[in-house]
Amino acid sequence: MSENIKILTIQDLSCYGQCSITVALPVISAFGIETAVLPSAVLSTHTSGFTDYTVRDLTDDLPAIRRHWESEGIDFDAIYTGFIASAEQLDYIKDIINSRLKQQGLVFVDPAMADNGEFYNGFDQEFADKMGELCKLGDYILPNTTEACYILHRPWKEKFTKDEMLEMAKELADFTKRYVILKGYENDNNEMGMIVLDKDDSSIRIVYNDRVDYMSHGTGDVFASSFVGSVMIGKSPEAAAKIAGEFTKKAIEKTIGDETHTYGVKFEQAIPELYDLLNSI
DSSP states (O other), X not given: OOSSOEEEEEEXXXXXXXXXXXXXXXXXXXXXXXXXXXXXXXXXXXXXXXXXXXXXXXXXXXXXXXXXXXXXXXXXXXXXXXXXXOHHHHHHHHHHHHHHEEEEEEEEEOOOSEETTEEOTTOOHHHHHHHHXXXXXXXXXXXXXXXXXXXXXXXXXXXXXXXXHHHHHHHHGGGOSSXXXXXXXXXXXXXXXXXXXXXXXXEEEEEEEEOOOOOOTTHHHHHHHHHHHHHHTTOOHHHHHHHHHHHHHHHHHHHTTOTTOOSSOOHHHHHHHHHHHXXXX
């Protein structure tokens, strides 16, 4: 679908469990986009529902990898960040963006650090504040409501009104170079909405998908990866949000009913339907 586009994704590699790099690499590749990876850490499994998992922090490797890429002249049309292992890594990632992103390249920041009103294990407000600084390098930021509240130092609640969501999106405009994609709005028609704000023209739109009553680890990665791929092949932010929402919903629907599959969603089985979405939206 796309020729000569190269994306770097920086996030953790969970050896088992469908999230982060093991989602981003196949999903973005399905768009015909060459996808390079930079693991922020290697985990035996992801951290939700598993115990005694192993973690290998790769912070110390990041500067050497950047230097090697510089010596080889390796650069990227886009850089997409997800789960980052430590606050120290955020500074190294800024260096990679400033060094290895092509002129006119795009940065996508998914501030993957919290959900359902709580930080993921090991994160705190200090990390959220540094993540907010990384977001300022992003052409697109994709927080959920919990992440948005931590970045903005606002109290979180389970359900926000439309006006509250729009207000948060406007405040998040200070944390992006251009676009805010704020996830997690639920209306009274059993629909999930994504707030899409373009700070260049001050426009705000809401993109809706039917809500599915199912919670799973990794759905944010499915959404973000398919959003990135959609934008990189030329879809508008609104169309990309719609495609990503529908693709995530289809991945969830493939998973519902399988009680043995509790660690992620079967996004692989939904990839053939992704192409239909790209042709219809």
